[in-house]
Amino acid sequence: MIDVVNLQKSFGKVEVLKGIDITINKGDIVCVIGPSGSGKSTFLRCLNCMEDPTGGQIIFNGVNIADMHVDINLHRRKMGMVFQQFNLFNNKTVLQNIMLAPVHIGKTELRKAKWHNLFHKDKVEITTTKAQIVADAKENAMQLLRRIGLEDKANVYPSTLSGGQKQRVAIIRAMAMNPDVILFDEPTSALDPEMVGEVLDLMKSLAKEGLTMVIVTHEMGFAREVANRVIFIDEGKILEEAPPEEFFGNPKNPRLKDFLSKVL
Amino acid sequence: MGSFAKKVDTFLTAFIDNGGYVSVLEGLKNTMIIAVFGLIIGILIGTVIATVRVLPKYKTLPRVLDAICSFYVGLFRGTPIVVQLLVFYYVLLPLMGVHMSSLYVSVIVFGLNSGAYISEIMRSGIQSVDHGQMEAGRAVGLSFGTTMLNIVIPQAVKNILPTLGNEFIALIKETSVVSFVGASDLYKAFNMIGTNSYEFMVPYLVMALIYIAIVMLITLGIKLMERGLRKSDRRS
Ligand SMILES: Nc1ncnc2c1ncn2[C@@H]1O[C@H](COP(=O)(O)OP(=O)(O)O)[C@@H](O)[C@H]1O
Ligand SMILES: [Mg+2]
Numbered sequence: 001m002i003d004v005v006n007l008q009k010s011f012g013k014v015e016v017l018k019g020i021d022i023t024i025n026k027g028d029i030v031c032v033i034g035p036s037g038s039g040k041s042t043f044l045r046c047l048n049c050m051e052d053p054t055g056g057q058i059i060f061n062g063v064n065i066a067d068m069h070v071d072i073n074l075h076r077r078k079m080g081m082v083f084q085q086f087n088l089f090n091n092k093t094v095l096q097n098i099m100l101a102p103v104h105i106g107k108t109e110l111r112k113a114k115w116h117n118l119f120h121k122d123k124v125e126i127t128t129t130k131a132q133i134v135a136d137a138k139e140n141a142m143q144l145l146r147r148i149g150l151e152d153k154a155n156v157y158p159s160t161l162s163g164g165q166k167q168r169v170a171i172i173r174a175m176a177m178n179p180d181v182i183l184f185d186e187p188t189s190a191l192d193p194e195m196v197g198e199v200l201d202l203m204k205s206l207a208k209e210g211l212t213m214v215i216v217t218h219e220m221g222f223a224r225e226v227a228n229r230v231i232f233i234d235e236g237k238i239l240e241e242a243p244p245e246e247f248f249g250n251p252k253n254p255r256l257k258d259f260l261s262k263v264l
Numbered sequence: 265m266g267s268f269a270k271k272v273d274t275f276l277t278a279f280i281d282n283g284g285y286v287s288v289l290e291g292l293k294n295t296m297i298i299a300v301f302g303l304i305i306g307i308l309i310g311t312v313i314a315t316v317r318v319l320p321k322y323k324t325l326p327r328v329l330d331a332i333c334s335f336y337v338g339l340f341r342g343t344p345i346v347v348q349l350l351v352f353y354y355v356l357l358p359l360m361g362v363h364m365s366s367l368y369v370s371v372i373v374f375g376l377n378s379g380a381y382i383s384e385i386m387r388s389g390i391q392s393v394d395h396g397q398m399e400a401g402r403a404v405g406l407s408f409g410t411t412m413l414n415i416v417i418p419q420a421v422k423n424i425l426p427t428l429g430n431e432f433i434a435l436i437k438e439t440s441v442v443s444f445v446g447a448s449d450l451y452k453a454f455n456m457i458g459t460n461s462y463e464f465m466v467p468y469l470v471m472a473l474i475y476i477a478i479v480m481l482i483t484l485g486i487k488l489m490e491r492g493l494r495k496s497d498r499r500s
Contacts, residue, residue, distance in 0.1 A: 048403065050399060050402065050403065052322075073402075073405045073406065073407050074405070075405075076402065076403060076404065076405040077404070077405035080403070080404070081399075081400075081403035083396060083399070083400065083403075085394075085396050087394075087396035087397060087399060087400035088400070089397060089400065089401070089414075089415050090397065090419060091415065091418045091419050091422070092415075100404075100406075100414065101404035101405060101406055104406060104410060104414075105405060105406075170400075173404070174403075174404070177404055177405065
């Protein structure tokens, strides 16, 4: 699904990613581990071009999205992202947070189709209406909220939620786009310890459903339990890539051994 | 003090019996029209300019737009508004062969002028919004413009509301120069009363009081609005 080929990223003269190659298949759960400042976030943010790669390719569903000429917004709809700081839209209610993108994109598509039909002979079939788009998005959002047990919070603003609630809303906001893959950047690092569990549980249940995920995390227990592959990034390179049993049980790279001995 | 009572008397005669209040109301209306529409135009222009200025600058087009905007802001902040009014009314319009009432010209010039100031206010407002808000919008596939319009700018406006209120007050005060191009505002009305009755002390005193009253009303309005907005934050 995602083919990363010789990915490089520099900020000015600072070379952060020095050629990363990895293939992420449908249903994969890849956990990314490494010391702070090693380029984990940068790697993840290059996958959806939140940072523009300075070299290499990111082939997502057959398209090289690192190419500046592709419409990145189209591809990002299928590639969700969850941030360490949640980043819920502060000026929108919980429900609006979840509905905003599906409604906006649905309406934009509808408008495009109508324009097309105005000027072209080959009509595209229009099967929906604005009201229908909103109704569908709302139903979907409420269903997702029920799933995480927060339907009673639909109409509150994010500032009234706890950290764990915010992050779970952020996750279902990404789910609302029905993405092919979701990228997580240390989703539990900003949480109070007692709230880490609820977020990891939600992620585990998504994993069981076969959602493809790339997760930068310091939760080694979680990585061991959920990932089907763990990668170790240090100084901008992947130094080890293995299934969790092997990764944690029999690490080969000396720096990984050193790292694991410090964190486990 | 007796002479002051006489002056008040003269003013009241001019104001009420000789119909001075009509021109004062007319002047008040024009002052408010210029300030309100100037502010609206200013907010629109200011928002567009501020957006251009925070645009990512990888490509040529944003850079060119940015250069144009910074020229515009420099021009309007670098010259007195009276000069802008005079140049617009007596130089640009005749050169273009356009006729326009001095009220319209005032609205336009005040709009263009406050656009330059508001763009700077708005830019700092936009920069005060956490960058994660933009990233979250982009991450769900919304464009820069859509995220700006729906997420960043509403939060920015909320942050700069007090400053925007001050800009509105500044606009109202500055409108007192539009008589340079013949528009009849509050100042012009009281000036006329003074000229007709050969007595300026009381008319200008009343004028000052009216300006103070307007400013205090607006300040109160802003306070109420801010309080309302803060409530919407906490609603649960
Ligand atoms: N926007 C940026 N500008 C300049 N340097 C950056 C930027 N983002 C990250 N870096 C640098 O890149 C390196 C890797 O950062 P990051 O990917 O955030 O590491 P990690 O997530 O593994 O802790 C760090 O040295 C950091 O200072
Ligand atoms: Mg990081």
